Amino acid sequence: MSRLASGGVWLQRKGLKMTITVLDNGWISDSFTIGESPPYNDAIVMSPDQYNALTADQIEAMKQERYDRWVAMITEASAEIIDGG
Amino acid sequence: MADRYWVGGTGSWTTISTTNWSLFSGGASGASVPTATDSVFFDQAGTYTVTATGALACLDFTVSLGVVTFSEISSTITISGSLLLASGTVSSWTANLGIIFNATTSKTITTNNVAIGATTFNGVGGSWTLGSAFSVNNGAIDLTNGTFSTSASNFSVTCALFRSSNSNTRTINLNASTFTITGSQWNFFTSTNLTVSGSGATVTMTSSSTKTFSGGSANWGAITLNQGGAGRLTITGSNTFANISNSYNATGATSLRFTSGTTQTVSNFTAAGTSGKILTIDSSTPATAATLSQASGTVSVDYMSLQDSTATGGATWYAGANSTNVSGNTGWVFTAPPSGSSNFFLLM
Numbered sequence: 001m002s003r004l005a006s007g008g009v010w011l012q013r014k015g016l017k018m019t020i021t022v023l024d025n026g027w028i029s030d031s032f033t034i035g036e037s038p039p040y041n042d043a044i045v046m047s048p049d050q051y052n053a054l055t056a057d058q059i060e061a062m063k064q065e066r067y068d069r070w071v072a073m074i075t076e077a078s079a080e081i082i083d084g085g
Numbered sequence: 086m087a088d089r090y091w092v093g094g095t096g097s098w099t100t101i102s103t104t105n106w107s108l109f110s111g112g113a114s115g116a117s118v119p120t121a122t123d124s125v126f127f128d129q130a131g132t133y134t135v136t137a138t139g140a141l142a143c144l145d146f147t148v149s150l151g152v153v154t155f156s157e158i159s160s161t162i163t164i165s166g167s168l169l170l171a172s173g174t175v176s177s178w179t180a181n182l183g184i185i186f187n188a189t190t191s192k193t194i195t196t197n198n199v200a201i202g203a204t205t206f207n208g209v210g211g212s213w214t215l216g217s218a219f220s221v222n223n224g225a226i227d228l229t230n231g232t233f234s235t236s237a238s239n240f241s242v243t244c245a246l247f248r249s250s251n252s253n254t255r256t257i258n259l260n261a262s263t264f265t266i267t268g269s270q271w272n273f274f275t276s277t278n279l280t281v282s283g284s285g286a287t288v289t290m291t292s293s294s295t296k297t298f299s300g301g302s303a304n305w306g307a308i309t310l311n312q313g314g315a316g317r318l319t320i321t322g323s324n325t326f327a328n329i330s331n332s333y334n335a336t337g338a339t340s341l342r343f344t345s346g347t348t349q350t351v352s353n354f355t356a357a358g359t360s361g362k363i364l365t366i367d368s369s370t371p372a373t374a375a376t377l378s379q380a381s382g383t384v385s386v387d388y389m390s391l392q393d394s395t396a397t398g399g400a401t402w403y404a405g406a407n408s409t410n411v412s413g414n415t416g417w418v419f420t421a422p423p424s425g426s427s428n429f430f431l432l433m
Contacts, residue, residue, distance in 0.1 A: 019238070
């Protein structure tokens with residue numbers, strides 16, 4: 001699927017790539033990529049108990065929600081920020 | 086060094102109140118307020134709000150259970166350790182609650198899709214590596230001292246401004262991440278003692294208002310700089326890029342402005358317009374050109390309006406049959422490339 005997000009950033013939603021690793025503290029990191037132009041890279045990090053209590057569909061929905069939030073964030077107008085930068 | 090556990094649900098984290106701090110998980114309150122050597126844990130079930138007030142400090146900051154809202158009253162939290170917000174445990178983090186990371190060793194930042202407040206990295210010898218995508222809630226990321234890395238997982242970064250204009254020793258490792266700048270600036274105007282590393286990253290500037298990429302004449306060969314919004318993107322300094330692109334050509338007209346007298350050295354240049362969505366390129370001082378340089382190959386763009394642009398470096402620069410030669414251009418060929426040339430701009 002591909003789409004043109006409001007605000008004009010071209011975003012493509014293509015196959016989701018994922019890598020699951022166990023962190024030093026024993027928690028699970030489910031790292032994933034959605035899209036290509038540009039890609040969104042993120043990870044769901046939680047304890048093994050929490051992670052294992054989720055179904056594959058629930059985890060997929062969480063990833064999709066994160067991607068959608070990111071799209072909303074980067075396409076909404078940014079407030080004007082006064083700084084001395 | 087000790088641990089402090091938040092207890093009692095909704096409450097205020099201040100510089101004096103012991104009401105919500107315990108020495109043990111779920112234990113009795115009354116423990117002293119955490120300092121820079123104390124790790125804080127929010128590990129109780131339930132939905133509650135923590136109101137940060139004043140200049141606060143801790144070592145590691147971990148939210149592992151519950152659903153917590155972080156609000157603030159004139160507050161900043163200085164974190165000397167790592168930050169871990171477990172997935173689903175923070176419902177919101179107010180944009181005004183800023184964080185200063187001041188470690189002098191290696192730390193990890195895992196926010197799990199929670200956009201936090203304006204963030205400063207300022208620790209000599211400190212290093213912060215992302216454990217998930219990182220977003221600042223419509224504010225700035227400042228790299229003052231130390232190393233900021235998106236990790237080998239190439240986690241995405243989103244903020245309004247990214248600033249690191251100083252002479253301190255600092256490194257930004259962009260890996261192959263996407264940096265989305267929604268506001269007015271990528272500011273590395275002073276790039277002294279700056280190290281840039283990574284390969285395949287993209288910095289996309291999406292604001293519909295004017296914005297600036299101040300590269301500080303650094304080697305940004307690791308990145309593609311992308312015009313991602315309607316607002317004119319001004320590029321200052323003589324920088325090196327992997328590519329300069331324009332994804333906004335799927336949506337509308339936009340523009341790139343280069344500081345007169347500067348040279349942008351690129352490996353590729355794909356910033357083009359499309360039919361009805363012209364890309365304008367000009368320089369900051371009319372009649373004084375800015376230079377684009379690519380060492381070899383063929384640049385093939387189209388639907389451009391070009392003014393005061395010098396194209397050089399060894400590559401052949403085709404502006405396309407549908408572009409306008411306004412004035413002051415050198416090195417551009419205002420035709421389509423001959424059949425068989427490489428690097429055709431592909432409309433998909």
